[in-house]
Amino acid sequence: MADNHKMWEELGMNLELHDQLCEVLPQAFGDVFLSQENRPEGMDYYNMVVADIHGIRPAELIEHQKKGGKVFGTFCVYVPDEVIFAADAIATGLCGGSQFWVPGGEKVLPTNTCPLIKASVGARLDRTCPFFRIADMYIGETTCDGKKKAWEILAEDVPVHVMDLPQMKRAKDVKAWAEEIAALKEKVEEFTGNTVTAEKLAESIKLINGKRKALARLYDCRKSETLPISGTDALVISQIAFYDDPARFTQMTNKLCDELEQRIKDGVSVVPAGTKRIMLTGTPLAIPNWKLHNIVETSGAVVVCEEMCTGTRYFENYVDESKETVEDQITAIAERYMNINCACFTPNHARIDDILRLAKEYKVDGIIDVNLKFCNLYDTEGYFIERAMKEANIPVLGIETDYTDSDAQQLRTRVSAFVEMLNN
Amino acid sequence: MNYVGIDIGSTASKVAVTGEKELKFVLPTGWSSKETTMLIKEKLLEDGVDVGDAETKVAATGYGRIAVDFADYVITEITCHARGGREMAGDECTIIDVGGQDTKVILVSEGMVQDFLMNDKCSAGTGKFLEIMANRLGVSLQELFDMAAAGTVLPISSLCTVFAESEVINYIGEGKNREDIAAGVVDSVAAKVAQLSQRKNLSEKVILTGGLSHSRYFTGILSAKVGKTVEPTADGRYAGALGAALLAREKSARR
Numbered sequence A: 001m002a003d004n005h006k007m008w009e010e011l012g013m014n015l016e017l018h019d020q021l022c023e024v025l026p027q028a029f030g031d032v033f034l035s036q037e038n039r040p041e042g043m044d045y046y047n048m049v050v051a052d053i054h055g056i057r058p059a060e061l062i063e064h065q066k067k068g069g070k071v072f073g074t075f076c077v078y079v080p081d082e083v084i085f086a087a088d089a090i091a092t093g094l095c096g097g098s099q100f101w102v103p104g105g106e107k108v109l110p111t112n113t114c115p116l117i118k119a120s121v122g123a124r125l126d127r128t129c130p131f132f133r134i135a136d137m138y139i140g141e142t143t144c145d146g147k148k149k150a151w152e153i154l155a156e157d158v159p160v161h162v163m164d165l166p167q168m169k170r171a172k173d174v175k176a177w178a179e180e181i182a183a184l185k186e187k188v189e190e191f192t193g194n195t196v197t198a199e200k201l202a203e204s205i206k207l208i209n210g211k212r213k214a215l216a217r218l219y220d221c222r223k224s225e226t227l228p229i230s231g232t233d234a235l236v237i238s239q240i241a242f243y244d245d246p247a248r249f250t251q252m253t254n255k256l257c258d259e260l261e262q263r264i265k266d267g268v269s270v271v272p273a274g275t276k277r278i279m280l281t282g283t284p285l286a287i288p289n290w291k292l293h294n295i296v297e298t299s300g301a302v303v304v305c306e307e308m309c310t311g312t313r314y315f316e317n318y319v320d321e322s323k324e325t326v327e328d329q330i331t332a333i334a335e336r337y338m339n340i341n342c343a344c345f346t347p348n349h350a351r352i353d354d355i356l357r358l359a360k361e362y363k364v365d366g367i368i369d370v371n372l373k374f375c376n377l378y379d380t381e382g383y384f385i386e387r388a389m390k391e392a393n394i395p396v397l398g399i400e401t402d403y404t405d406s407d408a409q410q411l412r413t414r415v416s417a418f419v420e421m422l423n424n
Numbered sequence B: 001m002n003y004v005g006i007d008i009g010s011t012a013s014k015v016a017v018t019g020e021k022e023l024k025f026v027l028p029t030g031w032s033s034k035e036t037t038m039l040i041k042e043k044l045l046e047d048g049v050d051v052g053d054a055e056t057k058v059a060a061t062g063y064g065r066i067a068v069d070f071a072d073y074v075i076t077e078i079t080c081h082a083r084g085g086r087e088m089a090g091d092e093c094t095i096i097d098v099g100g101q102d103t104k105v106i107l108v109s110e111g112m113v114q115d116f117l118m119n120d121k122c123s124a125g126t127g128k129f130l131e132i133m134a135n136r137l138g139v140s141l142q143e144l145f146d147m148a149a150a151g152t153v154l155p156i157s158s159l160c161t162v163f164a165e166s167e168v169i170n171y172i173g174e175g176k177n178r179e180d181i182a183a184g185v186v187d188s189v190a191a192k193v194a195q196l197s198q199r200k201n202l203s204e205k206v207i208l209t210g211g212l213s214h215s216r217y218f219t220g221i222l223s224a225k226v227g228k229t230v231e232p233t234a235d236g237r238y239a240g241a242l243g244a245a246l247l248a249r250e251k252s253a254r255r
């Protein structure tokens, strides 16, 4: 692995603090991933990406900036990458998934803020993540209250553009979102100096749809009784999708899917027949948050689907590729994105329908509804999920957790008991 | 054959044997589950049960279950409590277990775990909370309950152990009646346990297990709060160990 210290230093990072992170990550990755048996060969690519997570991709982004390109950091699956790539800029996900960044966030945020927000703010203010340093502009959104206020704090340190996301899904809300996307387009054009033409936008719509299709193909493989890939491996692929080069990611994921489909034909499964199939629902699992997948998959069950932003909410539904004017394209983009069902919306019954549908498609034996501590929205919605699953006779386990390891033992007991219950 | 259930809890370790021998005993867990496990092994040997021989099957459960390196089966406390509780209350029941570290509510239907809940990281509503408060008042757990029975409840409103403790300190500072404080402490634990239980639809038959399970005083308060009769159990603290022993028997027969 190349020595990245010079690059990090030029990015104005806090090297001493960052070195602490670099020390623990390989160990964590090894414990969780490399200890798995019978992994697909195609995972090599993702192993490499994670192993040098603060090296390879940041270097590419800097290369892009040297050629005059801009990099935009995003935090939510409602923010349309299409518009950013159409201006020859790069979008990269910035959600923080490690406890390492949380204390930095707590310096400025109330303790009862969700760890995702705390980690994201901490990563910027503590200068311990190259992606947070590289991004020329952050794109925020008005989703939950915690994030809304966090943008104001971040905006004192880095340019932030906030998109006003509606909280309902009436026709006028979809229209309002289209207007916000048009405003984003103008902002991006002004910031990059490039014009977003219909041709450019058509290209990037295809590019991002391609990524979605590759992920859908990966998830389709997980529907099979013969399970060719672990949930832990699938999760890290979903996480990498947020910041890898989209074209390369699509190509590598399709290549992996060739192998997985072959495995299904050959009857190669990563778990013994009869292993209970779990779907996780709830708040996002930002990289490197692998805690629950690891617990589930070392407790005798397997994760086959994530109804999460790092999961189905990210790739389901495509943008209509047939539109020819920028205006129509933006409407098509707005329509696709407003199909995502996040707990920020009211009402959000469609999410329950999604979960019931996914439970069937992925032949799920039980659901673990995961809530990041202090996320009021998903916590409250858990009430409806539990009720609906009861009615459908699907066992549910509700879990609330954060990024620390202090509750690992308790979680393990709950998850194991849940698996014992399913096995009975 | 002998079937041994070992339940290593955070404060007490319970052992139940069924088969040729029938016995149970309890030991304090101490600071090391490993050490406690060794003591249990020796104690069993004194009683004529050798965990090493082929005629003995061992199931370990509880918070320290991993430490029992001679166990044939390792099973979570939820499943074991359900099995033990079922033995005490039948195939359709709800088990409320107030443990040293956590409190759980287990719904059993047709003899199987149907659903369960555990309290969050917070220790309010667990035995730990009672222990901390008894320490504050300078009495034993039994004395705390005796005092409480003679007092009238002083409200403790905080849901968090740390804040509740300062409320108690304030009451002590104000020179409030110790019996009344004790009654407030027990009442607040019951309230927290009831709050957790009410998230689920409890069965008609509800029993209390764990260290407080024999206390009619506590089940009385709890019953009033959940609006259903919560029955005390004589051997409730052994529910997990007994369940583990029974599961050891069933699992070894299945092979």
Ligand code: SF4
Pocket (backbone or CB within 6 Å): A075, A076, A077, A078, A143, A144, A283, A284, A309, A340, A342, A343, A344
């Ligand atoms: S959970 Fe909601 S707010 Fe958070 S990233 Fe997903 S869509 Fe956005």
Ligand code: SF4
Pocket (backbone or CB within 6 Å): A114, A115, A116, A117, A143, A144, A145, A146, A147, A283, A284, A372, A374, A375, A376, A377, A378
């Ligand atoms: S998990 Fe919940 S609280 Fe956290 S950022 Fe997402 S919506 Fe907001």
